[in-house]
Amino acid sequence: MFVRGILSAALAIAACSSTFHTAEASAASKSLTAADFDAAIATGATFVKYYSPECVHSQKLESTWERLAVEHKDWQRTVGFKFAEVDCVAQADLCEDNEVVSYPTMKLYHRGEQVAKYSKSRSYNALDDFASAMASEYIEVAKDVKLEELPEIRVNALGKVINLNAETYASRTPFGPWLIEYYAPWCGHCKALAPVWDELAEHLKDKVNVAKVDCTVNQEICHRQRIRGYPTIKLHQFGETIEYSGFRSGPAFAEFALEAIVPSIKPVTLEVLNDIKGSKDVTYIYTHDDNTSAEVNALIDRQSQIFYRQIGLYGSNDPTVAKSLGVSTPSLTVLKDNRQFTYEGSLTDSNAVKTWIKEVQQPLVLTLNGANVGSFLQTKGWIALGLFDPSKADTAAARKELIETAHAYHKANAESNAQHDILGNALNFAILDAKEWQSYVRGAYGLETDALPAVFIVNGVQELYYAHGFDGRRVSVDKDALLAHIADIESGLLSPKSQVGTVQKVFREFQSRTKPFVRFYHQHPTIAIAIAGAMVLGMMRRLAPKEDPNAKKEDEKEGKEVKQD
Numbered sequence: 001m002f003v004r005g006i007l008s009a010a011l012a013i014a015a016c017s018s019t020f021h022t023a024e025a026s027a028a029s030k031s032l033t034a035a036d037f038d039a040a041i042a043t044g045a046t047f048v049k050y051y052s053p054e055c056v057h058s059q060k061l062e063s064t065w066e067r068l069a070v071e072h073k074d075w076q077r078t079v080g081f082k083f084a085e086v087d088c089v090a091q092a093d094l095c096e097d098n099e100v101v102s103y104p105t106m107k108l109y110h111r112g113e114q115v116a117k118y119s120k121s122r123s124y125n126a127l128d129d130f131a132s133a134m135a136s137e138y139i140e141v142a143k144d145v146k147l148e149e150l151p152e153i154r155v156n157a158l159g160k161v162i163n164l165n166a167e168t169y170a171s172r173t174p175f176g177p178w179l180i181e182y183y184a185p186w187c188g189h190c191k192a193l194a195p196v197w198d199e200l201a202e203h204l205k206d207k208v209n210v211a212k213v214d215c216t217v218n219q220e221i222c223h224r225q226r227i228r229g230y231p232t233i234k235l236h237q238f239g240e241t242i243e244y245s246g247f248r249s250g251p252a253f254a255e256f257a258l259e260a261i262v263p264s265i266k267p268v269t270l271e272v273l274n275d276i277k278g279s280k281d282v283t284y285i286y287t288h289d290d291n292t293s294a295e296v297n298a299l300i301d302r303q304s305q306i307f308y309r310q311i312g313l314y315g316s317n318d319p320t321v322a323k324s325l326g327v328s329t330p331s332l333t334v335l336k337d338n339r340q341f342t343y344e345g346s347l348t349d350s351n352a353v354k355t356w357i358k359e360v361q362q363p364l365v366l367t368l369n370g371a372n373v374g375s376f377l378q379t380k381g382w383i384a385l386g387l388f389d390p391s392k393a394d395t396a397a398a399r400k401e402l403i404e405t406a407h408a409y410h411k412a413n414a415e416s417n418a419q420h421d422i423l424g425n426a427l428n429f430a431i432l433d434a435k436e437w438q439s440y441v442r443g444a445y446g447l448e449t450d451a452l453p454a455v456f457i458v459n460g461v462q463e464l465y466y467a468h469g470f471d472g473r474r475v476s477v478d479k480d481a482l483l484a485h486i487a488d489i490e491s492g493l494l495s496p497k498s499q500v501g502t503v504q505k506v507f508r509e510f511q512s513r514t515k516p517f518v519r520f521y522h523q524h525p526t527i528a529i530a531i532a533g534a535m536v537l538g539m540m541r542r543l544a545p546k547e548d549p550n551a552k553k554e555d556e557k558e559g560k561e562v563k564q565d
Contacts, residue, residue, distance in 0.1 A: 028069035029083040034094045037086070041109040044080030045138040047118075047131055048107050050095050052088050055103040057122075064124050068131060078150055080140030081131070110138045133157030141171060150175075159205030161197055164213050169221055172209075177237035179204070179257045181212040182222055187230040189248075196250050203250065208257045235260050240306045240354075245371060260308040263301035268314035270321050276314070278396045281363040282336040286315040287322040292330045296347045300332070303353060311361060332356075337364040338403045364410070365403045365429040373432065377460035382427050384409075384486070386477065387434035387441055389452040398453040398477040399431060405479045409486065427457075427486070444499040453477050457489060464496040 029049070032040050040046060049065055051058035069083035076082040088095035088103060098107065098114075106118035106127075116134065120126050136154035153175040164172065164180070173180075181197055183190035201210035215222035215230065225234065225241070233244035235257060242260065246252050265286065268276070276283050286300050304313045316322075322329050325340065332343040332353065341360055345352045365386075368376055377383070386402040388395045406429040434441045434452050441447050445456055445465060455477050457466040466489055469475055475485040488494050 028073040029065060029085050032084050032086050032094075033091055037094055038112065040084055042112045044076070044082060044111070044140050045115075045134060046109045047081070047083050047134065048109060049083075049085040050088050050098070050100040050103065050105040050107070051085060052103040054089065058104045061104050061122050064122065064127065067124060068127050071128075072131065072135075072151070074149075075135055075151060077142065078145050079135050079153075080142070081135040081138070108134050136175075137162075139172060139175065155207060156201065156205050156209045159202040160210075161201045162209065162211040164211050164218075164221075166218055166221060169213065169218070173236050174239070176209065177235060177257070177261050178209045178211055179233065179235050179253065182215050182225060182227045182230065182232045182234070183212055184216050184230045185214065186216075190231045193231055193248060196248075196253075200250050200253050203254055204257060208261060235308075237261065238302060238306050242308055242310065260305060262305070264304045264308055265300065265313050265315040268316045268321065269318065270324055273314075273316075273321055273324065276312075277335055278399070280312055280335070281365070281367050282311060282334060282361060284311055284313045284357070285321070285325060285333045285335065286313065286330070287325065287327060287333070288315065288317050288330040289319070290317070293348075296330050299347060299350055299353060302350065303357060306354060307357060307361075311357065334360045336360065337407065338400055364406045365431060367431045368433075373437070376428075376430060377458070379428065380461055382457055382459050384427060384429045384482070385456050385458050386429075386431040387445075387447065387452055387454045387456065388431060389435045389449055390433055391435065392452065395453060401477050401479055402429065402431065402455065402482075405429070405482050408479060408483060455482055457486065458499075459496070463499040465499060466494055466496050469494070 030040065032048070041048070049061070051061070053059075065083075065085070072081070072083070086094060086098075088100060104122075107114055108116040108118070115138070118127070118130055120130065132152070133154050134157075135151070136157050139153065141150065155177070162168075162172075172178075179200075181190070181193065183193075197210065197212065204210055213221055215227055225232075231248075233248075233253070235242045235244065237260070244253070244256055246256060268285065273285070288297065288300075300313075300315070307313070317329075319329075322331065325331075325333050325342075327333055327342055330347055332347065334341050334343075334357075343353065343356050345356065347353065366372070366376065384402070384406070386398065388398055409427065409429075432441075434447070434454075435449050438449050441449075444463075445458075445467060447454060447456075447467075451474070454467075454474055459465065466485070467474055469485055469488065470493075475481055
């Protein structure tokens with residue numbers, strides 16, 4: 001062993017073109033020996049320099065390494081990243097065991113395993129860039145460390161997909177943003193997405209962390225995230241998540257992620273504000289001026305990122321906009337359901353602002369679109385569905401009237417402490433662009449676009465709807481008329497119509513009756529085929545013409561007479 005160590009050190013010194021110099025380890029970079037090496041690298045991440053005090057290159061690196069270790073000495077306490085060094089003349093066997101063949105050699109270990117070998121420039125900037133990237137990659141924040149104590153956390157420093165588990169998910173995702181794929185190994189779509197995900201990680205290097213979570217192994221994580229299908233893609237930042245619902249391609253993922261990590265406050269003028277009031281379900285207006293603090297502006301910027309694609313957030317420093325809203329700057333106001341609500345708390349309290357935005361986020365009357373129409377119409381209960389054509393001049397007034405009807409209806413129910421709104425179920429209100437969805441409107445309700453606007457009381461689950469009053473005419477989009485119509489329905493004075501035609505009913509009945517056999521066939525195909533064959537054979541025998549016994553006797557008699565002749 002001693003001879004092996006001497007030979008190893010001699011070869012390395014020869015390759016180094018050495019001159020003698022004694023290098024002393026910095027207090028920030030612990031000098032390790034064979035006795036304590038394994039224990040030192042067993043926890044966290046450890047950046048180890050292997051050197052020879054007799055090597056000129058080691059001597060040149062000494063001051064740079066010391067500066068690096070000293071300037072980042074707090075990393076061990078805050079993010080679990082530390083510096084160490086090994087004198088390969090004194091610890092020749094240890095260096096050979098770690099496959100050190102030249103000096104200086106620098107390697108990164110994470111929890112006792114080598115994860116990287118440094119091979120770039122030995123300049124301070126290059127080493128610092130590598131160390132900060134690795135500290136972010138293998139971050140382990142202690143429980144007693146405050147966020148303000150942390151160094152800058154690098155985002156996707158390596159441009160690689162990170163496989164998160166229960167431990168790393170909890171410790172790393174607070175430092176985002178993260179685009180995470182929740183998947184199952186057996187899922188075909190997930191397998192197809194794998195190469196796209198790898199390319200995406202490289203494309204989003206230094207911008208967005210790209211990761212994946214195996215839900216078959218990390219069931220608790222996926223349960224908390226309410227994962228219902230694979231793959232599910234979510235963007236995480238600032239403690240909030242946004243689920244991706246677009247086309248599954250690399251460019252589409254990248255656009256979604258990159259837009260979400262920058263503030264998305266849209267400018268608004270007084271003219272645009274008036275248009276918004278009559279066309280949007282929910283709109284947030286942030287008014288400010290030149291005296292508004294940078295802290296408040298930054299907080300609102302962050303809210304626009306947290307609620308990216310979930311809310312419309314507009315901003316203006318035009319005093320006429322603030323005046324039209326009747327607010328003083330800075331202020332945060334929401335316009336929805338023909339009403340205005342202004343946030344009254346502190347605009348420096350991030351959690352309070354975020355909570356308020358969530359509380360007022362849902363409108364009383366929801367405008368349906370491609371993303372929510374299917375799920376909303378399948379919600380249990382009844383819906384007062386406004387069918388409008390946005391291109392018509394009277395649509396804006398009809399929309400406002402339906403919203404006022406919703407206000408009046410819910411207010412009356414609240415005052416009477418009604419437990420159920422209509423026929424034992426909740427009554428919701430919604431608006432649908434009937435021109436865009438004219439095929440559905442025509443097929444389900446027999447309504448043409450020239451008959452708009454109209455309001456039907458529908459039940460998507462039961463496929464029933466109320467379209468007419470006692471007089472056989474459609475109910476107008478008028479608050480009093482519509483409230484009276486709903487009261488008649490609640491009283492059981494009107495009967496609903498079915499959305500399903502006669503032919504469709506017969507087809508569905510056939511499907512329901514054959515479904516058990518189809519299920520049995522998929523489970524037991526051989527037995528099912530045998531049973532079906534037996535049934536067909538039996539039917540053929542039943543349908544075959546029966547033989548007449550009298551005819552048979554006549555044939556026999558004729559045969560005997562022929563023989564006698």
